[in-house]
Amino acid sequence: MGGAVIDVESKDLVLVTGGTGYVAGWMIAGLLRNGYRVRTTLRDPGKQGAVKKAVEGAVGDTGNRLTFATADLLRDDGWTGAADGCRYVVHVASPMGQGASRGTDLVGPARDGTLRVLRAAAAAGVERVVCTSSGLAARTPTVPGERQPLADENTWTDPAEPGLDEYARSKVLAERAAWDFIRGDKSGMTLTTVLPGLIVGAAMTRHVSPSLELVARFITGKVPAIPHVGFSITDVHDLVDLHIRAMSHPAAANQRLIAAGDFLWFADIAQALREAFPDRAHAIPKRRLPDWIMRASALFSAEARFMVPLLGKRREFDTGRTAQLLQWRPAPSRDAVIRCARSLVENGIV
Template identity: 35%
Template sequence: MSKQLVVVTGGSGFIASHIILKLLQQGYAVRTTVRSLAKTELIKTMLANGGQTDFSDLSFVEADLTHEDNWDQVMAGATYAIHPASPTPTLNFKDENEMIQPAINGVLYVLRAASAAHLKRVVLTSAYGAIFAGHKHRTTPYTEADWSDLSAKGIHPYQKSKTLSERAAWDFIAQDDSGLELSTVNPVAVMGPVLASDYSHSNIQIQDLLTGKTKVVPEVDSGYVDVRDVASLHLLAMTSPKAAGERFLATTGETYSMLDVANILREAFPAYAPKLPTKVVPTPVLKLAAKANPMMRMVASVAGKYAETSDAKATTLLGWQHGTAKDAIIATAQSMIDLGIV
C-alpha cells in the first residue's frame, strides 16, 4: 500500500522542519516546497539534526508563494497539505501592503491548487497575531473565538497580514465546492530546538538575550510553546474528524514577561548570567524610541498588553498534549549552545 502524501510548504522553516520530522516518523510521504532547490541540503541537515536518517519518503519541489506557478504540480497526488510558510516579512517596509498582500496571495495559491487537486484537508499555520491584536481592557484569556480587531489603532502590519490571510482562507473555503476542509493552528511564540542556523524570529529573542545584545527588556508578556508540540497539533488538526473547520490556539496556557524569560535562562545557564538583562524599559520610553526605529515598532505595538491564552480547545477536542513553556525556552537555548549559534 502506498503511503499517504502530505505537502508541507517552506520546508526550511522552523515549524515546517519539525512538522516534516513528525510526518516521516509517523509513516507519511512528504513533498515540501522550497523557493530554490539549493535549500534541499540545508533541510536534510536540519532533519538529520532532528534524528531523521532516511529521506526516501521526502521529495522537494520549487514553488514560491509570491507566484502562482507550480502550485498545481505541488499538490498533485497529495491527500493533505500543511501550510506553515509565509512570505518573509520585511520589517523595514514603506507600505504595509508589502507585508499584507503577499501573505493573502500565498494562502490563496495554496488553497486553489489544493481544491483543484481534490485534497482532503489543508492545515494553515496562522498565528496568535490573528487573535489578540486590537482588543482593549482585556481581562479573560484569549481563545479561538477571538479575532484581531483591525479597526483599532496601532496594529502592526505583521498582525494584520496574519489576520487577513487567515480570513481570506476561511472565505475561500466557504465558497469552495470541492469538499476541501480547512483547519488552522494559531501558535503563540514558538520555542524549542532549532535544527540549524535558519530559525524563526521568536528564537532570535533567545539568541539576543544569551549573547548580551538585549541590554534591557520591554514590558512584553507572551505565551510560549514548544515547536515539537506545535508540530503534533498540526498532525492532529490534519487527521482528526473533529478538527475540520476549526481553529486551534497552540499555547501551554502560561504567560511570561521577557524578564521572566531572562530569569529562566539565568537559572538554567548560569555561565550566561552576566550577559542576561535585569532591567525593564518602560513602555512610554519604548514607544518613543520606536517612532525613530521601524525595527522596534512591532515590539512597541504589543508592549504592556494583556496576553493570557487558553489551551482548552486543543487539549479537550483533540486530546493534544504539550510540555511547559519553561522547558520550551530552555530547549531553544540548549540547541543554540549545542549548534554553536551562541
C-alpha cells in the same frame, strides 16, 4: 533529536509549504517520523540539499520519502504540480514582519499565497489543509489595565485596530481569506487553522528564526534592558504534534485551534535563563527598559514598532477547545524557553 524514520510505504503524501522555514523543517521531520511521505515547496530549488541535510540531521536517512517542488507564494506557477497526489497539505509558509521596512506589503503575499495553496489543493482533491495562523489573529480589543480578556477560537483581531502591525494584520487577513474560500469551495476539502504563540524550540540549523534570535540575544547579553513585553509561548515540537493531529483527526475538520501556551513576560524569560544557565547569568539583563524609550525607538526600528502595542499587556489564550477535541496540551512555556536556549548553546549558535 535524532531517530529512525518509520518505513511505512502505505502512509499518505503530505505537502508542506516553505521547506526552508524553521517551523516547516520540524514539520517535515515530524511527518517523516510518523511514517508519512513529504513533498515540500521551495522558491529556490538550489536549496534542496540544505533542507534534506537539515531534516536528516533530525530524523536520519529520508531515502525517497522526502521530495521537492518549486513554487512561490507570489506566483501561480508550480502549485498545481506541488499538490498533485497529496492527501493533506500543511501550509506553514508566510512572510515575516520583523525587520521589514515601512511600507512593506505583507498582507498581499500572505493572503494571496494562502489562496494559491488552497486553490491548488482543492483542484488536486486534497482531503484537508492545515494552515498555520497566529495567536496575533485572535487578539481581544485592548482594555485598560495589564491583564486583557482571555482569547479563544472565537476571537478575531480587528484588522483595522489602531497600531496593529503589518505582520499581525497579514495573519488575520490571510486566515479570514482561507475561511472565506473554504465556505465557497465545492470540492469537499476541509480546513483547520492553528494559532500558536511565540514559537521557540530546538534549532535545526545555524540560521535561526526571529523568535529563536530573541532567546539567543537574551542569553548572550545583547539585550541591555528588558522591555515590559511578553508573549504566550509555543514549543515547536508541540506545534508540529498538533498539526499532525489536526491533519487527520475527524474532529478537527473546519476548526480553529488555539495552540498558545502560558504567558511569560520578558522579565520571566530572563529570570528562567539566569537560573538555567548560572555561568551566563551575569550577561542576562535584569534592568527594566522604560516604556518611553521603546516608544521612541519605534520611530526608526521595525522591531520596536511591533512591540509597542504589546507594552504592559498580558494577553492570554484559552486552549480548552483544542484539548477537548485533540487531547493536546502545550508544554510549560518556561521549559520551552530553556530547551530552546540549551539547543542554541549545545549547537554552538551562541
